[in-house]
Amino acid sequence: MMRKDTCEIYCYDEEKVNRVQQKMEKEDISGVVKMFKVLADENRAKIVLSLSQEGELCVCDVANIIDSSVATTSHHLRMLSNxxxxxxxxxxxxxxxxxxxxxxxxxxxxxxxxQKELISNGK
Structure with a gap:
């Protein structure tokens, strides 16, 4: 069975579209996108999770937590800091x-x- 999750018309509510587009022009979303790109790396996400749980960690301890070299870990931490x-x-x-x-x-x-909710709901 084929999913029908796309519109069959060009624009339903042009006024709403224009209003949202005007708001988007005023927003600088590029910084948000960059932040999510940095967090999209599994090791950096693990680092952020570790820091959120422990508060503060030494670089060498973070390296052991993510099972990586100190140099690689320092690179990830520097990216998070930047x-x-x-x-x-x-x-x-x-x-x-x-x-x-x-x-x-x-x-x-x-x-x-x-993510836990998605898993528990079978998605």
């Missing part, structure tokens, strides 16, 4: 990372909750 998702502090030879703010934690927790 996007404003994580921050770091240096203590001697150690570097500790934490999430930049509560919003980052909430993003991942919402996505995780949504």
């Amino acid at each position: 996007m404003g998702l994580a921050k770091y502090r240096k203590e001697g030879k150690l570097v500790f990372y934490s999430l930049d703010d509560e919003h980052v934690k909430q993003l991942l927790l919402l996505a995780s909750t949504h």
